[in-house]
């Protein structure tokens with residue numbers, strides 16, 4: 449134990465990256481107390497300021513860089529850095545090194561939580577790939593919190609304190625030009641802005657949340673349409689502005705491509721699209737399986753309605769309005785099934801859902817995951833049931849942030 453308190457400063461040598469947008473350092477040698485340090489890179493020598501003291505570990509920000517990493521760059525956003533906007537974690541990291549960082553995190557989670565060996569991870573060739581479009585201007589959904597002076601801004605890291613930024617550099621240009629942060633919002637606690645691939649823009653009266661990155665926004669429209677159009681996977685979609693859609697404009701096509709490539713659906717194969725949203729993967733599966741039944745399960749009523757409307761030309765797709773766990777438990781959806789796409793929220797699917805899928809005996813499962821820790825836990829459950837992790841693709845769908853999207857192929 450140390451007797452350090454918040455605000456204390458000390459020199460640290462920075463070790464490996466860890467899940468959560470920080471690196472690990474230790475006070476007083478290799479077995480010393482763990483400090484999770486933000487705004488730094490492996491190998492750097494820094495002066496760190498303690499930001500939180502916990503029983504088994506500390507949190508800190510690197511406030512002075514004594515020996516910089518060759519991968520360090522000047523953040524393109526003036527609001528990024530210790531004590532400033534918490535929206536991005538990796539503005540100080542060169543783009544290719546951001547992907548190396550995320551590759552290391554994915555490997556570490558699979559090692560720790562799924563029991564994968566280094567040899568297995570090498571054989572999988574895990575490597576986070578860039579999406580087209582660069583590191584800025586990709587974020588099509590932004591939630592701003594309104595401060596006591598009625599100004600909208602973004603939250604500090606692990607805080608409810610609002611930072612009055614001018615504009616968010618990773619936001620889509622159509623959102624940056626809205627000037628959400630330049631006007632007063634006396635009647636709102638939070639506002640969310642949505643910009644789509646088909647050119648629609650909606651601003652919603654929303655609720656404040658402390659999460660840093662959200663692909664699901666909520667609220668009622670203040671300006672712009674209530675339903676917005678998206679173009680993805682060769683189709684035009686009409687979806688509620690408040691609801692889930694992939695944040696990066698290139699993510700839907702990238703993820704659909706990966707899922708189809710890994711599953712290799714064959715004519716006549718039946719499939720499930722679990723946590724199906726508006727039906728992105730169900731439509732892609734239906735396009736390959738020649739009229740075989742596709743069952744989508746989704747719990748948000750508005751998303752189910754969107755799936756039914758968007759996929760009305762695909763009569764082989766049935767959309768079931770249910771929680772996936774209860775749909776499996778109550779046999780609302782029953783096996784056998786050939787293919788499963790599993791795209792749960794950040795918390796993952798959980799053991800009962802994985803066990804329900806295993807019991808239905810599919811040939812292959814494509815697991816789309818926005819949290820590598822949740823993915824690794826569920827992969828561990830598949831492995832305990834005798835399944836194998838056959839392939840893993842990973843994509844930088846969230847540049848400048850710690851987040852990464854994975855698509856895993858699991859087979860019996």
Ligand SMILES: C[S@@+](CC[C@H](N)C(=O)[O-])C[C@H]1O[C@@H](n2cnc3c(N)ncnc32)[C@H](O)[C@@H]1O
Nearest residue numbers: 692723724725728746747748771772791792793
């Ligand atoms: C990561 S999104 C994926 C949506 C869709 N696959 C897509 O790519 O557009 C997760 C979806 O799961 C839904 N969801 C959350 N918890 C659920 C549950 N327990 N059962 C069914 N759906 C759930 C959310 O409403 C959301 O639409």
